[in-house]
């Protein structure tokens with residue numbers, strides 16, 4: 001399989017891998033094992049592969065290889081490593097949660113750099129390979145365009161849009177090809193991006209994450225996910241997060257008896273208040289009093305089932321320490337870190353009853369306030385923080401009980417709260433194989449054979465993979481073309497800070513922005529700035545646009561630049577007075593697409609190793625056949641974002657996004673910002689792009 005051509009292409013290649021997580025570890029192993037000279041595989045494996053479909057075979061490099069090594073039947077299996085030079089960047093250390101998903105890591109590695117451990121693990125079976133690990137963020141300034149220029153190809157195994165966009169821009173600036181990848185459960189994809197030849201990673205918009213109207217979260221939940229969003233973004237944030245953050249929870253109580261003297265904010269912990277008392281008071285406020293308040297608004301419940309208020313004393317009359325006994329040994333790390341452990345609840349897949357949820361709620365709150373007091377005020381929900389997950393699960397379940405919504409286990413709630421689609425190791429292995437295949441084509445400069453390949457969940461016609469010829473660059477992409485963007489904004493009300501935070505950083509993904517109006521520099525970030533410059537820029541941040549030293553008004557063209565990313569963007573400003581709070585929560589609307597359909601190309605599809613198949617993809621937009629939408633996969637990876645007809649390739653089942661969770665706060669809808677995974681799109685891209693048919 002590994003032809004001389006392949007070997008020569010790999011020989012001496014200098015490759016940068018970004019990310020040593022689920023895909024990254026597979027990729028590192030597959031890369032290290034890929035450069036074999038000769039391979040004989042067991043017949044049963046060959047049969048299986050032939051049966052499954054020829055196009056699956058090449059992408060199973062890693063998988064097959066392991067099979068061969070494990071179960072060899074005496075046939076020869078030889079390979080020889082050539083001079084592959086690998087650089088590997090990952091900013092993370094290994095956590096317990098990585099162990100069962102990333103096969104290179106062991107318990108003893110917890111706390112160590114992922115990049116270094118991954119390197120060491122691979123060196124054990126490929127000692128001659130050169131792997132340079134960086135325990136660092138790829139957005140650090142030392143990984144600049146010059147750093148990127150030294151590589152023949154960049155391979156991404158990342159899990160968030162922000163880092164992906166950053167790498168995309170550096171690859172464009174350095175003119176180095178990028179092989180991008182992502183998986184979600186059984187779904188996966190690998191795409192190739194070569195400047196000027198194919199679309200860049202940002203040529204196609206990313207579908208907007210699901211958002212929920214504020215009132216659904218605060219008043220009328222109808223699904224468990226609504227309860228989780230409430231528990232995580234409102235209650236958890238209110239109790240343990242930044243006190244200055246806006247929060248839609250009702251913090252006032254007219255019930256003087258229950259709120260004692262804290263009538264202004266019932267969430268304030270009273271000085272002499274026992275922690276369990278405090279927990280019970282919060283419980284009664286959010287699950288009892290607030291529900292009664294909501295019920296008093298008759299109009300809301302005309303066509304809905306009424307919730308029932310729940311008070312702690314009705315579910316759990318006794319003080320918990322008495323019930324548990326005082327036998328909890330607080331010196332035991334686990335008992336003090338987990339409410340479940342402390343209460344003797346073992347199976348995370350069990351669905352707790354209301355009383356158990358109430359106990360977990362009170363116990364988790366107690367543990368936060370007794371053992372993690374210093375963190376309070378700075379916490380944000382982290383799916384890997386067990387105590388936080390326990391608290392959110394319990395709170396979501398109690399709310400669900402109140403609204404007559406079926407309760408869920410901690411395992412389920414964690415998946416929803418953390419926006420987790422459980423990883424499937426085989427998908428990662430397949431995707432890693434696909435990355436290597438595309439990387440080899442890139443190294444061979446075999447442009448014609450590049451394929452974007454999508455792993456489908458439901459194979460049909462014996463195909464698991466859908467390879468598609470890459471698209472040409474999108475002429476209206478603001479990243480790889482110079483098409484200006486347009487921004488509707490109230491120039492008399494919005495401050496420069498709003499523009500920087502909501503547009504330049506959040507939407508354009510710039511790290512170190514510089515903002516210019518004609519020749520006037522309005523804002524800049526950098527280590528080498530003088531103090532007076534910093535003061536000046538800080539003062540500008542607080543000014544409304546029309547009152548800046550060089551006023552920004554309707555008709556102004558702003559230039560925004562990120563020097564590290566070598567990315568420049570012109571933004572045409574349009575003044576607009578009013579914005580719809582629900583639909584345009586940022587109070588500004590950025591648009592960029594000229595709506596032109598990408599140029600048509602011949603509808604060539606092929607199998608993963610370049611041979612073509614007889615299947616062709618749909619030819620007309622608005623095809624009346626049932627389309628399956630292949631879209632953003634939740635860990636920030638992107639599949640076409642447009643409709644493709646998959647019916648010839650799959651059974652047409654839609655991609656399941658049920659676990660995509662979004663947040664709601666600040667009296668408005670906001671987009672999901674999972675700890676790693678932010679999916680952002682420019683306003684109005686979605687509606688138009690969802691109609692586009694990229695395939696000719």
Ligand SMILES: Nc1ncnc2c1ncn2[C@@H]1O[C@H](COP(=O)(O)OP(=O)(O)OP(=O)(O)O)[C@@H](O)[C@H]1O
Nearest residue numbers: 019020021022090091092136137138157158159163
């Ligand atoms: N900006 C960045 N710089 C360097 N590495 C990054 C950056 N952003 C993400 N990564 C790395 O990319 C990897 C993505 O891998 P993966 O999706 O498997 O996530 P994980 O954290 O390993 O697992 P999980 O998210 O399932 O807990 C992670 O190891 C993460 O540290």
Ligand SMILES: [Zn+2]
Nearest residue numbers: 200203477480
């Ligand atoms: Zn582009």
